[in-house]
Amino acid sequence: MNLEELKPIVEAIVFASEEPISVQRIVQAIEGATPKKVLEAIESLNREYAETGRSFFLKKLAGGYQMVTRPEYGPWVRRVVKASSRPRLSRAALETLAIIAFKQPVSRVEIDFIRGVNSDGVLKSLLERNLIAIAGRADTVGRPLLYKTTQEFLRYFGLNSLDELPRPKEIDELLASGEGATILAEAEGATRGAESEDG
Known part of the structure; x- marks a missing residue:
């Protein structure tokens, strides 16, 4: 699997994860992926997000990666998240x-x-x-x-x-x-x- 095929899969997995997800867990979910390829995909996605001015990025957090909002958008996000916050399902x-x-x-x-x-x-x-x-x-x-x-x-x-x-x-x-x-x-x-x- 080449980098361009891997990137949207990694992006979807991190996006869907409720908590930071480790590179190893991502590798286990994608047949033929390696830790090195997954890290390359994450770095490439973050470059694309920055170059296109996206409001989010994949942040290394608690031993894994999580899709988070850029800090400069925090004031607006907090207004919505506080208003519509709901407990996550176990x-x-x-x-x-x-x-x-x-x-x-x-x-x-x-x-x-x-x-x-x-x-x-x-x-x-x-x-x-x-x-x-x-x-x-x-x-x-x-x-x-x-x-x-x-x-x-x-x-x-x-x-x-x-x-x-x-x-x-x-x-x-x-x-x-x-x-x-x-x-x-x-x-x-x-x-x-x-x-x-x-x-």
């Missing part, structure tokens, strides 16, 4: 949301089975944030509650409708490979970036 919350989004309506027992851990606390948190809602009860023993996503879920992830989610066959493949939460995380990252640019 990995467990993203994983649970991915399962609900792809399998809805789905019971807690099914969610727990897929995740391999108890999801009571995560479900409570997602209900409180209005990202999921109770969709009724299952016609099985004990009549467990079923969960579905909400309009707030769509807004939060920048989706127009659930039709933008992958089809059932793709959903099964994503869940089997564990990529469902990754896709939601990328969508959340893209939405956060768009909100920052709106200000």
Whole structure:
């Protein structure tokens, strides 16, 4: 993979990451990449950002890289971020949301089975944030509650409708490979970036 092919991939990974991401983690995500190539891509991206007067750059921070706003734009960004700041979703919350989004309506027992851990606390948190809602009860023993996503879920992830989610066959493949939460995380990252640019 040449530098011009690598740069947008590195840029997307750093942009989507909620916290500083190490060069090693980036290398692990990109087949054929090396630490040296990734660092070259980061340096090249930062040169392009500076030459074109972009308001952001990739900053080395806490052992990794993160896309940050240039300090001179801080006064405007702070006005928006303070006004629209929202708590980030944990990995467990993203994983649970991915399962609900792809399998809805789905019971807690099914969610727990897929995740391999108890999801009571995560479900409570997602209900409180209005990202999921109770969709009724299952016609099985004990009549467990079923969960579905909400309009707030769509807004939060920048989706127009659930039709933008992958089809059932793709959903099964994503869940089997564990990529469902990754896709939601990328969508959340893209939405956060768009909100920052709106200000």
